[in-house]
Amino acid sequence: MKPTRSVHVVGGAITPFIGKFHPDFIWKGHPDFGKRENPTIEELIHTVAREAMADCGLSGDSIDRGVIGNFVGECFVNQGHLGAMLAGADPGFRGKPFHRVEGACASGGLALYSGIEAINSGADLVLVAGAEVQTTRNAKDGADFLARASHYAEEREIDPFTFPCMFARRTKAYMEKYGGGLEDLAPVVAKAYSNANRNPNAHMREVRMSTEQAACASETNPTFLTNPEYRDWLKVSDCSQVSDGACALILASDAGLEKLGHGEERSVEIVSYGVATGPLGRVEDYTSMGITEAAAQQAYLSAGWNATDVEIAEVHDCFSITEVLLTEALGFCAPGEGLRFAAAGETTLDGSIPVNTGGGLMAFGHPVGATGVKQAYEIFRQMNQLCGDYQLARAPHRGIAANMGGDDRTCVVTCYRKGS
Amino acid sequence: MKPTRSVHVVGGAITPFIGKFHPDFIWKGHPDFGKRENPTIEELIHTVAREAMADCGLSGDSIDRGVIGNFVGECFVNQGHLGAMLAGADPGFRGKPFHRVEGACASGGLALYSGIEAINSGADLVLVAGAEVQTTRNAKDGADFLARASHYAEEREIDPFTFPCMFARRTKAYMEKYGGGLEDLAPVVAKAYSNANRNPNAHMREVRMSTEQAACASETNPTFLTNPEYRDWLKVSDCSQVSDGACALILASDAGLEKLGHGEERSVEIVSYGVATGPLGRVEDYTSMGITEAAAQQAYLSAGWNATDVEIAEVHDCFSITEVLLTEALGFCAPGEGLRFAAAGETTLDGSIPVNTGGGLMAFGHPVGATGVKQAYEIFRQMNQLCGDYQLARAPHRGIAANMGGDDRTCVVTCYRKGS
Numbered sequence: 089m090k091p092t093r094s095v096h097v098v099g100g101a102i103t104p105f106i107g108k109f110h111p112d113f114i115w116k117g118h119p120d121f122g123k124r125e126n127p128t129i130e131e132l133i134h135t136v137a138r139e140a141m142a143d144c145g146l147s148g149d150s151i152d153r154g155v156i157g158n159f160v161g162e163c164f165v166n167q168g169h170l171g172a173m174l175a176g177a178d179p180g181f182r183g184k185p186f187h188r189v190e191g192a193c194a195s196g197g198l199a200l201y202s203g204i205e206a207i208n209s210g211a212d213l214v215l216v217a218g219a220e221v222q223t224t225r226n227a228k229d230g231a232d233f234l235a236r237a238s239h240y241a242e243e244r245e246i247d248p249f250t251f252p253c254m255f256a257r258r259t260k261a262y263m264e265k266y267g268g269g270l271e272d273l274a275p276v277v278a279k280a281y282s283n284a285n286r287n288p289n290a291h292m293r294e295v296r297m298s299t300e301q302a303a304c305a306s307e308t309n310p311t312f313l314t315n316p317e318y319r320d321w322l323k324v325s326d327c328s329q330v331s332d333g334a335c336a337l338i339l340a341s342d343a344g345l346e347k348l349g350h351g352e353e354r355s356v357e358i359v360s361y362g363v364a365t366g367p368l369g370r371v372e373d374y375t376s377m378g379i380t381e382a383a384a385q386q387a388y389l390s391a392g393w394n395a396t397d398v399e400i401a402e403v404h405d406c407f408s409i410t411e412v413l414l415t416e417a418l419g420f421c422a423p424g425e426g427l428r429f430a431a432a433g434e435t436t437l438d439g440s441i442p443v444n445t446g447g448g449l450m451a452f453g454h455p456v457g458a459t460g461v462k463q464a465y466e467i468f469r470q471m472n473q474l475c476g477d478y479q480l481a482r483a484p485h486r487g488i489a490a491n492m493g494g495d496d497r498t499c500v501v502t503c504y505r506k507g508s
Numbered sequence: 509m510k511p512t513r514s515v516h517v518v519g520g521a522i523t524p525f526i527g528k529f530h531p532d533f534i535w536k537g538h539p540d541f542g543k544r545e546n547p548t549i550e551e552l553i554h555t556v557a558r559e560a561m562a563d564c565g566l567s568g569d570s571i572d573r574g575v576i577g578n579f580v581g582e583c584f585v586n587q588g589h590l591g592a593m594l595a596g597a598d599p600g601f602r603g604k605p606f607h608r609v610e611g612a613c614a615s616g617g618l619a620l621y622s623g624i625e626a627i628n629s630g631a632d633l634v635l636v637a638g639a640e641v642q643t644t645r646n647a648k649d650g651a652d653f654l655a656r657a658s659h660y661a662e663e664r665e666i667d668p669f670t671f672p673c674m675f676a677r678r679t680k681a682y683m684e685k686y687g688g689g690l691e692d693l694a695p696v697v698a699k700a701y702s703n704a705n706r707n708p709n710a711h712m713r714e715v716r717m718s719t720e721q722a723a724c725a726s727e728t729n730p731t732f733l734t735n736p737e738y739r740d741w742l743k744v745s746d747c748s749q750v751s752d753g754a755c756a757l758i759l760a761s762d763a764g765l766e767k768l769g770h771g772e773e774r775s776v777e778i779v780s781y782g783v784a785t786g787p788l789g790r791v792e793d794y795t796s797m798g799i800t801e802a803a804a805q806q807a808y809l810s811a812g813w814n815a816t817d818v819e820i821a822e823v824h825d826c827f828s829i830t831e832v833l834l835t836e837a838l839g840f841c842a843p844g845e846g847l848r849f850a851a852a853g854e855t856t857l858d859g860s861i862p863v864n865t866g867g868g869l870m871a872f873g874h875p876v877g878a879t880g881v882k883q884a885y886e887i888f889r890q891m892n893q894l895c896g897d898y899q900l901a902r903a904p905h906r907g908i909a910a911n912m913g914g915d916d917r918t919c920v921v922t923c924y925r926k927g928s
Contacts (some may be wrong), residue, residue: 089629089630092628092629128661130659154785159588160582161656162582162583162653162656163582163583166655166656166661167659168579168580168612168656169610169612169656169657169658169788169914169917171610171611171618172612172787172913172917172918173659173787173788175785175786175787175788175917176787176790181785181787182785182787182799182802183784183785183786183798183799183802183803185621185783186785186918187610187611187618187783187785187918188609189607189609190589190590190607190608190610191589191607191608192588198607201605201607202622202625204629205625205626205628205629206625208625208628208629208630209625209628209629210512210628233582235586236581236582236587236589237588237589239550239587240585240587241548241586241587363604363605363607364603364604364605365574365591365592365595365601365603365604365605365606365607366592366595366603367592367593367596368589368593368595369596370596379602382602382603383603493589494592497589497592497595498589498591498606
């Protein structure tokens with residue numbers, strides 16, 4: 089789909105993504121344990137909303153609409169109705185349309201989708217936010233909450249860790265079809281950590297992970313599934329992080345850019361968007377991402393692009409296999425070629441199509457509702473050379489983001505352009 | 509706000525709203541207990557999606573988009589990602605944009621809002637659904653889940669039944685400001701049950717409630733709050749029902765009407781919409797609904813209407829006081845006049861502005877996410893003389909719906925017109 093009015097990303101804000109192994113994360117081994125607590129979801133949401141407006145020099149009065157992506161706040165923090173919580177960030181928001189969208193891990197991308205359609209509908213300045221807090225509960229409870237992204241009644245029982253097991257199933261199916269072993273995903277993992285080590289906001293900014301470490305199960309990198317069929321097809325290092333964090337963007341129409349009165353030099357245009365959904369619990373092929381492909385086709389077609397136009401990509405690497413499958417679904421390489429594409433370095437910071445330059449879900453972190461918003465913000469920042477130690481040598485002009493929910497059941501793909 | 513392209517409601521479907529006291533509701537005292545179960549949320553969603561398409565003679569292929577309102581499926585049925593569950597209703601939906609929106613009890617209204625903006629953005633036929641299942645858990649657990657519509661960390665503890673207590677607080681404040689007692693709300697309650705007794709889909713279709721019964725606390729109609737300040741300001745009969753149910757609509761652009769090739773004579777236009785949000789946990793005045801007023805002002809202004817143009821209203825009577833406050837917020841009567849307005853019969857089936865003709869949330873029932881969609885469907889059905897025993901004598905031409913979430917924190921108001 090093409091926006092019916094021009095849509096520009098004009099600024100944004102992000103909190104650090106934190107959780108286990110992040111130096112600022114408060115847990116029982118932290119020196120500040122008992123003295124202070126990790127930020128609440130309200131603090132995260134209000135922080136990024138205010139900082140995104142400050143980043144653009146905007147007051148709350150000037151914002152026409154707000155939308156927030158969140159997956160499962162009802163379970164982790166007993167909180168729904170986050171549109172109204174976002175509306176509490178500034179007195180100028182009172183009485184305006186704010187709401188929450190949800191599509192599992194694609195919730196942030198859906199917020200972007202709703203923000204674009206708000207501009208289509210006449211809004212000039214829209215606040216798009218995403219947030220999640222997940223560190224309030226232990227890993228088993230968390231896995232159960234996250235299983236609400238699957239068809240719970242039919243799919244929950246595949247393993248106590250439902251989603252890790254569903255993607256181990258994909259790894260097994262992929263390797264059996266195309267050849268290879270779990271160790272062949274190590275370059276994807278090592279690249280994620282290497283990028284995150286350059287990113288001050290990354291959950292894993294201080295954790296090193298070599299290709300060798302990522303390749304082998306070990307005491308610190310064990311397999312952990314119970315399902316005997318899939319247990320050997322996933323290690324801890326193949327998983328994205330359980331993170332807390334938030335991200336917000338300001339979208340503007342052409343009239344919004346004029347109201348802004350500045351910053352046009354930073355603005356990045358959203359040239360097209362695609363959204364696709366598949367029936368929950370009815371995955372047809374574990375070796376490809378058909379719903380993501382459908383969303384990408386919509387977005388490419390409307391942009392008039394093909395994959396060779398892309399200079400930077402943010403893809404939803406909820407597990408290592410997912411990044412491989414998404415590079416194929418976005419057409420960067422042929423089906424079955426994703427492992428070789430990664431191993432050849434094509435997706436690294438100096439590769440032909442840098443993928444997940446800030447570390448992706450595996451190492452930047454994955455506060456679920458924030459992820460899709462963060463993807464757009466990363467592309468905005470790379471295009472504006474704001475990425476510090478992980479800035480690409482040549483700022484990209486054309487970028488794509490693919491934010492996927494569940495087992496390839498909802499996908500939002502967006503295409504970005506800056507300059508020619 | 510005015511739709512940027514014409515938006516028409518062209519058909520829909522609804523399940524019965526069921527729960528305690530409904531003859532079809534399976535519980536341990538039901539003769540079918542152990543033999544069959546109440547419908548799952550998936551069955552409800554798929555049923556209304558398919559029946560809404562059948563109502564319009566449409567196949568799944570012809571639907572461009574889908575959106576579903578649901579409040580708290582993550583808690584009651586362990587299920588999020590309902591956009592993808594809705595997408596499972598028909599093979600023709602595969603690969604299309606479907607998503608879920610949430611704004612507490614205004615979730616259904618937000619689905620309508622997103623559906624309108626999808627038409628604004630170029631879609632021609634949009635499926636708008638709402639659903640909730642709440643009877644899986646006991647009343648105390650349910651009250652805790654529903655408290656996620658409040659600012660949980662700050663407001664949960666007002667009472668084990670958070671929301672009933674928040675509205676008892678409004679009742680007390682209103683009566684202290686304007687005079688009156690809890691018994692003065694009885695005509696609002698009795699009208700709701702009287703209407704529902706004519707409605708085969710109503711949760712309370714077989715439960716009688718006279719004004720006298722509604723006026724007095726009794727063994728079958730007790731007060732139940734714990735908070736001593738508010739305990740005497742709410743009885744069971746003042747509350748909406750804990751129901752399971754779903755509703756779906758088909759929205760069409762002008763081009764969508766042409767694709768439909770028929771049914772134009774039934775179509776009802778959505779002439780305007782207003783959406784307003786207030787900061788969670790920061791209600792300024794318990795004796796009025798400021799956020800609902802803001803949404804109504806947006807909608808009236810865009811429609812070029814005032815309250816005297818309205819011939820039928822669906823308002824969010826989550827509690828008896830709420831219907832009174834909403835008739836004031838929508839301008840049907842002045843602030844403080846709502847009790848007298850109701851007592852004078854102005855809101856009954858043969859009143860000047862019939863309100864909640866099918867029984868409203870108190871007696872039609874309140875499957876949360878379905879409610880906002882049902883409101884639109886009720887107006888569509890009244891305008892098309894499809895309401896059977898509760899059909900208004902003169903089919904209305906102009907109607908309004910106000911779907912409110914939390915303690916007046918999110919409100920969606922929509923204006924409908926059929927004919928001149």
